[in-house]
Each structure stands twice: as structure tokens, then as C-alpha cells.
Amino acid sequence: MKLIRNHERNISVRKASIYAIVINGMQILLMAGMIAAVLILPGTQVDGVVLEAVMIAAAALVIWGAVVDIREALSTRRLLGQLDDMDSTIDAMESLNNTLRSQRHDFLNHLQVVYSLMEMEEYGEASAYIEKIYGSITAVSRVMKTANPAVNALLQVKLGECERASIAVEMNIQSAWKDLPVPGWEMCKVLSNLLDNAIDALEEVELSQRKLIITLTEDLKAFRFSVANTGPMIPLKSQENIFQAGITSKASGHGMGLYIVRKVLRERGGDITLKSDAACTEFSGFIPKEITGVAVEK
Numbered sequence: 001m002k003l004i005r006n007h008e009r010n011i012s013v014r015k016a017s018i019y020a021i022v023i024n025g026m027q028i029l030l031m032a033g034m035i036a037a038v039l040i041l042p043g044t045q046v047d048g049v050v051l052e053a054v055m056i057a058a059a060a061l062v063i064w065g066a067v068v069d070i071r072e073a074l075s076t077r078r079l080l081g082q083l084d085d086m087d088s089t090i091d092a093m094e095s096l097n098n099t100l101r102s103q104r105h106d107f108l109n110h111l112q113v114v115y116s117l118m119e120m121e122e123y124g125e126a127s128a129y130i131e132k133i134y135g136s137i138t139a140v141s142r143v144m145k146t147a148n149p150a151v152n153a154l155l156q157v158k159l160g161e162c163e164r165a166s167i168a169v170e171m172n173i174q175s176a177w178k179d180l181p182v183p184g185w186e187m188c189k190v191l192s193n194l195l196d197n198a199i200d201a202l203e204e205v206e207l208s209q210r211k212l213i214i215t216l217t218e219d220l221k222a223f224r225f226s227v228a229n230t231g232p233m234i235p236l237k238s239q240e241n242i243f244q245a246g247i248t249s250k251a252s253g254h255g256m257g258l259y260i261v262r263k264v265l266r267e268r269g270g271d272i273t274l275k276s277d278a279a280c281t282e283f284s285g286f287i288p289k290e291i292t293g294v295a296v297e298k
Contacts, residue, residue: 023065150184193257201231228282
């Protein structure tokens with residue numbers, strides 16, 4: 001699957017450098033020619049029409065160069081943002097991989113310990129030891145249910161954050177999400193924003209009330225997901241514009257997370273909705289299995 005969307009303009013460093021050299025070279029030559037004409041032919045009367053044409057050409061060239069430079073800068077900025085998202089996903093995948101390798105490495109040692117305890121007829125100790133390592137293994141196996149390694153890695157990282165924050169997590173993975181029509185790192189950007197918001201919200205309530213529900217499923221037309229939490233209700237006034245840029249309820253937030261989530265989904269033909277009441281806040285979204293067109297939100 002291509003990391004850069006087909007409808008987006010692929011940035012070429014070589015092409016961008018050629019544009020910069022050619023355009024700036026033409027600007028330098030034109031300006032140098034005008035200066036030379038003034039210095040070499042100081043007494044020559046220049047026709048007003050000719051002078052006006054030269055000035056218009058110079059201005060047009062400068063404007064064209066500025067437009068090209070801005071366009072390439074925006075493309076570079078977009079690509080750098082994508083690379084940052086990919087770096088975060090790779091870090092999560094590396095963490096999950098290290099956990100799996102550690103479990104595989106320790107598996108034989110665990111068996112030897114259990115075998116020794118049973119030989120010594122320390123059945124209670126053996127049972128307690130098995131329960132301990134079973135919890136560690138199942139914590140990882142809970143997230144290894146999709147066909148997307150990046151999504152699995154993200155869920156593993158967020159489960160760790162929830163454990164440290166004493167948040168109970170219910171995972172309803174009803175689909176392997178095979179052949180997801182978007183890059184895994186981009187789907188991680190969507191889920192990560194939603195999960196971070198949910199974790200932040202749950203830290204505002206008592207420990208006994210902290211619960212996060214993650215659902216991944218699909219039907220004939222789309223891959224679907226939802227992230228629900230039992231944190232405080234989002235005020236009705238805030239619900240109306242929560243997906244707009246710059247809207248946030250966090251003291252240190254920038255209000256771009258949910259805006260980015262909806263933008264990414266809509267660019268793929270999907271969307272996201274919010275339901276929030278005193279009992280639960282749920283963000284539900286989808287991405288169609290076949291993306292035939294996009295509606296890019298500026």
C-alpha cells in the first residue's frame with residue numbers, strides 16, 4: 001500500500017531543487033539585465049511601453065517563483081507531518097516487537113520454574129506463578145487480533161498507558177481489519193488522538209469509574225471503529241463544534257486532534273460522529289472499503 005495518497009501531490013526533492021534553481025536563476029538574470037541596462041546605457045531613453053512590459057514580466061516571474069516555493073514548502077510540511085506519524089507508529093511497533101521477543105525468550109525459563117515447583121509439590125506457588133505470567137501474556141495477546149501490525153502496536157502502547165492510569169479497558173475486536181484501504185500509520189493517527197482524549201477524560205473521574213471501550217469491526221461496505229469512555233459528559237455547546245480547528249477543552253491543548261481525525265477520515269470518504277451523555281462519551285467512525293473519491297477539507 002502506498003504511504004502517500006494517490007490524490008496527494010508526491011513531493012520530489014530533485015524536482016523542487018530544479019524549480020528553485022531555474023526560477024531564481026531567471027529572476028537574477030532579469031534583474032541583472034535591468035541593472036546592466038541602466039548602468040551601461042544611462043543616457044538612453046527607454047520606451048514607456050517597453051519599460052512597463054519588462055516590469056510586468058519581472059513581477060510575474062517573482063510571483064510565480066513565490067507561488068512555487070510556497071507550494072513546495074507546504075508539500076514538504078505535509079510530508080514531514082506524515083513522517084512524524086510514521087516514526088511514532090514505528091516506535092510503537094518496535095516496543096511491541098521487543099515485548100514479544102522477550103516473552104518468547106523467557107518462555108522456556110517459565111516452563112522450567114513451573115516444572116521445578118511441581119516437582120517439589122509446591123502446587124500453590126506453581127499456580128500463582130502461572131497466573132502471574134498468564135496475565136502478562138494475555139495482556140499482549142488481547143491486541144494481537146488484527147491483521148495490521150501498526151494498529152496492534154498502538155493498542156499495546158495505549159493499554160500500557162491505561163494500566164498505569166488504573167483505567168479498565170474492554171476491547172471488542174470483531175474484525176481482523178484485513179486489507180485496510182489506508183496506511184496503518186494513518187489509521188494509528190486517528191485512533192491515537194481518540195484514545196488520548198479518552199484517557200485524559202477518564203483521569204478526571206474516580207478510579208472505580210474509569211472504563212474505556214474500544215471496538216473494531218466491519219461490514220460489507222466499511223471498516224468501523226468506536227472509542228467510548230465513562231468520563232465527564234461533553235457539554236452540548238461544545239459538541240456542536242468539537243471537530244473544528246482550535247476547539248479544545250484541555251488547558252494545554254491546541255484543539256487540532258479531533259479536527260485532524262475528521263479531516264483524515266473525510267479525505268478517505270469516511271466520517272466520525274460523537275454521542276455524549278452523563279453515562280458515556282463515544283466517538284464512532286468508519287472508512288469505506290473502496291475509496292473512489294475524496295473530499296479534501298481545506
